Amino acid sequence: MSVEPVLGGTVKTTCPYCGTGCGVLATPRPDGTVAIAGDPDHPANFGRLCSKGAALGETLGLADRLVHPRIGGARASWDEALDLVARRFSETIAAHGPDSVAFYVSGQLLTEDYYIANKLMKGFIGSGNIDTNSRLCMSSSVAGHVRAFGADTVPGTYEDLEHADLVVLVGSNLAWCHPVLYQRIAAAKAARPDLRIVLIDPRRTATADLADLHLALAPDADAALFSGLLAFLDEAGVVNTDYVARHTEGFAAALDAARAWTLPRLARRTGLAADQILSFFRLFAVREKVVTVYSQGVNQSVCGTDKVNAILNCHLATGRIGREGMGPFSVTGQPNAMGGREVGGLANMLAAHLRLEDAAHRDLAQGFWQSPAIAAKPGLKAVDLFRAVGAGRIKALWIMGTNPVVSMPEADGVADALRRCPFVAVSDIMARTDTLDLAHVALPAAGWGEKDGTVTNSERRISRQRPFLARPGEARPDWWIIAEVARRMGFGEAFAYEGPADIFDEHARLSAAGNAGSRDFDLSGLVGLDPAGYESLAPVQWPVTQAGGRTRFFAEGGFFHPGGKARFVVPEGEQTSATGLISPSARGEIDRSERHLLLTVRLNSGRVRDHWHTMTRTGLSARLSGHIAEPYAEIHPEDAARAGLREAEIVRLRSPHGEVLLRCLMTDRVRPGEIFAPMHWNGPFASKARIDALVEARVDPVSGQPALKGSRVSIARYPAAWYGFAVLRERPATIPAAYHALARTEGGWRVELADADGLDPIELARALFDGAGDHDLSECRDRTGGTQGFAAFEGKRLRGALWLGAAPVAVSRLWASLQLASERHDALARWRLLAGRGGADRPDPGAIVCSCFKVGAKDIARAIAGGCDSVAAVGAATKAGTNCGSCRSEIKGIIDGQSLRQIA
Missing domain, CATH: 3.40.228.10 (Dimethylsulfoxide Reductase, domain 2)
Incomplete structure (x- = not known):
């Protein structure tokens, strides 16, 4: 399917990634692609974009989109899917009460979506059981x-x-x-x-x-x-x-x-x-x-x-x-974490910064909504919510725009809970995620570029997300999906919205109700916007009253406790997120035949520069995958030595809750006794890299936020019998290797491989090259280096190449990936390819450092050798670091490394 552009030229919208809330100019082209630029007029970024924002146009393809409702994995109509969701929720509530159902929503929803999801659960179902993945971050x-x-x-x-x-x-x-x-x-x-x-x-x-x-x-x-x-x-x-x-x-x-x-x-x-x-x-x-x-x-x-x-x-x-x-x-880490807080998206909040524990505030919300009920107590926060699903107390769950089977702590337990849940509905834009695979009903939601509404960034600035693409297939806005379910549950009059402008106006009116300055969140100055005013709404920082707004709070006091004073809080003593050593039962699970050292360390999880959350968006971009293409663990050299690890080997991390396999990256950026691993990789992109499967679901006693950076794990060398690397024109249907990681690249896919068992290299090549026969395969053995290369061609075009060895394969990943685009694979080029060596006419660029301009480490090293002695000089010669600037520290590191070698 191709992307159908919406005519009308450049559209001002807002980036869907972090909470910075950058303004974006999106210009659909006649060929279906979209040009992306920073909005120079937006006060959050003044035209700047990061590497992820700059690559947004590369994430809009429809090959992996969910475009039709599905029931039990089979295509269904919207009426069938919506009727089923409404019926199962209604029947569950009738049989077991309102607290037997729950919504788990997302900071990637727009404010208008968030608002009516919260209204439906807290005001019409009458339960507090709506929580959000923002529980995990702020x-x-x-x-x-x-x-x-x-x-x-x-x-x-x-x-x-x-x-x-x-x-x-x-x-x-x-x-x-x-x-x-x-x-x-x-x-x-x-x-x-x-x-x-x-x-x-x-x-x-x-x-x-x-x-x-x-x-x-x-x-x-x-x-x-x-x-x-x-x-x-x-x-x-x-x-x-x-x-x-x-x-x-x-x-x-x-x-x-x-x-x-x-x-x-x-x-x-x-x-x-x-x-x-x-x-x-x-x-x-x-x-x-x-x-x-x-x-x-x-x-x-x-x-x-x-x-x-x-x-x-x-x-x-x-x-x-x-x-x-x-x-x-x-x-904040999500585009609308703040908007979710405004509308009561957390289980312990009401909309418009009304307090759920305050009876007068509950009465105000119920009276404003004219709702048959109002949640009388906080609902279940994320960790407790999924525990309740696993225990059978939550019997119907609707997940919107998030992937908890990857992002929640004890993620394997979350997957098990969803398998046991009598009814799970998932609204998403992707045809496959770790969570969607477990849904009884899949609801195709509109994605960025198709959605229409508002988001609020970390500085309280409300900005518009505007559509510039037609919705593919039968995809629908989240607010429409929620309103249609509400109508089918018997609440149609309260959810009869014509569009997001209607919802925003209701949101603004509730913020003004009974306020008069008593609450910080106040949009009374935006009440009554007609669709044209909503469409043209410029970025605005709340509060927005009839008298105007204010930029900052509390310089002259005016706090929101009774009496108007702030309160100092005494931290309640020392706690640590790190639990004890690996339990004896978990140690017993480790194969006693493995004679590898076992070391227990503290796991710190986090993000990489060019990927975001669980990669369902950034994983679509070859450019963004070029910087870091596989899951890894940063391990201090002292710990690596104690565990018997060498650089680039595969390390196995285990906890009582799960196991992952990652590439070992030895570095002194982490302290001894601690490791760092990114949280992005999911089932479709790696065999065993869901980091939060390891993490213990311990939470802050006040906020309920899980300690995603503080679990104890064991590290041990994975006893790989062989390693491999492949570049492929098509994504392989199966990958027969215990460790594998896929990443998009220009013209196809790149795959990292390793396994502890022996292999038949011919059979592996056939599996990866989509069943290529013996006559299609070329083979080369490097007897001095111990590597073996295979390739399959269609004419002079490369179909796939595979390199194998007893140690991590030393083939330039970027150079190898570029071969997929070559139309010139004559006999000499084929020999070089199988040997993993580029010619002088196509020098190896090295690992990508600058994603914006696809500049590699060896490109930068050559610029330095040519006399570039500063980040600015390297930028002038190669463009690296001259756009988003996120790679400048890496460029400086390469310059410093070259200088140290010259001194030595």
């Missing part, structure tokens, strides 16, 4: 805001990052996870070299290259560090006593608790040298304009809410909040 921040401010309020704005004199980044790899914000800070530092940046993160990430000070603290020591900072600020005389007295309460108790963190105790807990701690404390004390940016490294912890409040305590104590260049700043 619910500890929400809980910390509510404890301190009385509402889930982000006080500041992105401009504060550029006005600050000190930016503190806590648990945030901004360079890879929020690249446009990183670029804004980098530009500010270039303009004002006195701007100081501190990175607080156990792992040395790409963001550290911009930092003046990197504090590689022990995991989960953040609350201790900021408690120690609070005591230091008091001793240094920089507490704003007037602000504290007028606008806060509980300071004395928080300070008493903080004073217990003496410098020696703090050094022991954080693992930092005393002089490092004092350097940070002094910077914070003397520079009034401080912004503290925090993200998943803070939130994804069993003590995440305490970490958030320890940070907020320091800003409240100094009055550094709500003024230009000052304040705590939570940055």
Whole structure:
């Protein structure tokens, strides 16, 4: 199927990736492709895009789309599918009560979708059982805001990052996870070299290259560090006593608790040298304009809410909040995590920042909706929700726009729970995901470029997502699907929307109801937008009242607790996300015939630069897969030596909950005793790499957010008998290897392979080359290097090539992938291909460093050898690093490495 463009030229829309909320210009072309550019007028990015955003046009193909409803895997009509969902939910509620059903939704839904899903569950079904994958990324921040401010309020704005004199980044790899914000800070530092940046993160990430000070603290020591900072600020005389007295309460108790963190105790807990701690404390004390940016490294912890409040305590104590260049700043990981918070998408919230625990607020929401019921208590948060599914208490579940079989902790247990659930409906855009494979009903949703609505970014800015493509097949907007189910359940009058503009207006009216300044979230100034006004809505930061908006909160107090004061919160003592050693039963599962060392370490999960969430979108782009194409584990060389691992071998990670196989990457970016592994790889792209299958489902007791960065796992060398690498024109139907990882590449696919069992190389080649016969295969053996090459051709075009060896195969992946596009495979080219060696006419570009311009490490090395001695010079020669800038730290690393070799 081809993409059908919507006529009308360039459309202004918003990026569907992280919570930065970048404006995008999308221009459909007559050939069905779409040109993507940053919107220079959007106040979040001013025209900048990261590598993922720049490649959005490459993710719009329809080959892997879900375009028709399915029941039991068979195509069905919309009426059949919607009737079945409505009937099964209605019957379950009638038999077992409203708490026997649940929705699990997503920060990738638009606000309008989110709003009516929450309205249906909490106001018409009458249960709180709607939670969101945003529970996994920012619910500890929400809980910390509510404890301190009385509402889930982000006080500041992105401009504060550029006005600050000190930016503190806590648990945030901004360079890879929020690249446009990183670029804004980098530009500010270039303009004002006195701007100081501190990175607080156990792992040395790409963001550290911009930092003046990197504090590689022990995991989960953040609350201790900021408690120690609070005591230091008091001793240094920089507490704003007037602000504290007028606008806060509980300071004395928080300070008493903080004073217990003496410098020696703090050094022991954080693992930092005393002089490092004092350097940070002094910077914070003397520079009034401080912004503290925090993200998943803070939130994804069993003590995440305490970490958030320890940070907020320091800003409240100094009055550094709500003024230009000052304040705590939570940055979110999804395009509409903030919008979901606005509409009550979390199980413990109501819409419009109404409090579910407040009877008056419940009455207000029910009266506004004219609903037959209202949830009287919080519903099940994500981890407990899936436990209830597994235990049989949730008997009907609707999952919208998310992939919990990959992203939830104890992911194998989530899969088992879905298999046992009597009824599972899934709304998605993809024809196959790990979660959709377990659905009784699959509902084809509209995707980015087809959807129409709003999202809210991390600085409270509402932006429009506008359609520029026709919906493929029978795909429908999420709001329409939800409204149709609601109508079939008997609630049609309350869900009779003409379009997203109607829903947005209702959302705005509810925000204004009974408000008059008593709640932070207020869109009363947007009430009454007609469809034309909604269509032309420019990016706007809430609150938006009839009198105008406001950029920042709390400079003059005005908090949302009764009495209007903020509250200091005492962190409740030391906790750690890391559990004990691997259980004896799990050890017993390890094959006793394996004579490999077993080492127990702490697993830190996270993201890579060019992929996002569970890869259902970014995995469609060959360009984005060029940077990092397979799942891996960063392991400190000391730990690798103890486990008997060598570079690029396969490592097996195990916990009591699951097992994965990953490529070993030895690096000192991680501390000894800790490893890092990305969370993106799913079943369609790797044989055994779903990282969250390992993670124990421990949660923060306040927020319910799981500690995705703190489980204990064993590492051991996987006893591979052989390794392989292949490039293929077509995706193989089967891959007979225990370890495999697929990635799209120009013209086809690349595949990494390994197995502990012996193999018949001819049979493997036939399987990968789609049944090629002996007469189609060419073979070459390198007896000195111990490698073996196979290839199949159709005329002079390569059908597929495979290289095998007893050790990881040393073939340039990018060079090999480029051979799929070649039409010139004569006898010499075939020999070079089988030998894995490029000719002088096509030099090996090396591993991709710059995804924007497809520049490889060896391209950069050649530029350096030619006299380029700076990142700027390399950019001028190769274009690398001149677009999104996310690769500049890697370019600098190559330059530094070349310089060290010259000195040596």
